[in-house]
Amino acid sequence: MLQLYGYQVHQFRCAEAFLDLEPHLQGGVVLADLRLPNMSGLDMVAQFAPSRPDLRTIVLTAHGDVNAAVSALRVGAKDFLHKPYKEAELVEAIEKQAQTVSCSGYKFQRQAEAKAALEALTPREFEVAQLLSEGRSNKEVAHLLDISVRTAEMHRARAMERLGVRNLAQLVAVIIRAEEESSNPRIT
Known part of the structure; x- marks a missing residue:
């Protein structure tokens, strides 16, 4: 039938x-x-x-x-x-x-693709991307990681380039997609 x-x-x-x-x-x-x-x-x-x-x-x-x-x-x-x-x-x-x-x-x-993309980031790029996805500014990220604002901006730019995204909203979308029900220890 x-x-x-x-x-x-x-x-x-x-x-x-x-x-x-x-x-x-x-x-x-x-x-x-x-x-x-x-x-x-x-x-x-x-x-x-x-x-x-x-x-x-x-x-x-x-x-x-x-x-x-x-x-x-x-x-x-x-x-x-x-x-x-x-x-x-x-x-x-x-x-x-x-x-x-x-x-x-x-x-x-899509979640698997986002996780795989994040694996391409260096640990510092990942840290910066994750803090930015929490709504923090470049200045706040720099302060939290004890780096200069220029260095935080550089890590942000490299992370965006590696992920193939053009703006902060797209970067945040990749992080959020990867975090959904994630068991990846790198994604908290």
């Missing part, structure tokens, strides 16, 4: 088969039944969802209640549909999650 809507569909005979291939899957939408052989759908979702925000899960069940729905959402599912559902409901839920995957994939790509 979903192929008729243009979706590429992969079916798995059990949760373990999915989990074996999950590390190699690109982002997308996962439909998981609450009751699966050998392992529950909740256990399966709990194993991959926290580390894979690019795999959006919709849990399907004929045996669900409010507690099951809450449990599914707590382990990382993004939606919950009770069988029988209308085809339009399923397609709408998939569309919603597919849009989120597309948007978050773009966001993660």
Whole structure:
């Protein structure tokens, strides 16, 4: 049915088969039944969802209640549909999650690009750029780093050149993009 809507569909005979291939899957939408052989759908979702925000899960069940729905959402599912559902409901839920995957994939790509660009800066250029992104003036940066204003301006100019930005607003945008949910110790 979903192929008729243009979706590429992969079916798995059990949760373990999915989990074996999950590390190699690109982002997308996962439909998981609450009751699966050998392992529950909740256990399966709990194993991959926290580390894979690019795999959006919709849990399907004929045996669900409010507690099951809450449990599914707590382990990382993004939606919950009770069988029988209308085809339009399923397609709408998939569309919603597919849009989120597309948007978050773009966001993660831009964040990764910003982080990579910042790695090209020297430690001092990075310090200056970060202080400027906090709204500090060249004079304040110079004072905080115990350098001359001219040296602070030089580091700012070199950082902007290495990052390929033309103005302070663009420099700040790169820093902010890299900081979003960052685990990079250089980005605080």
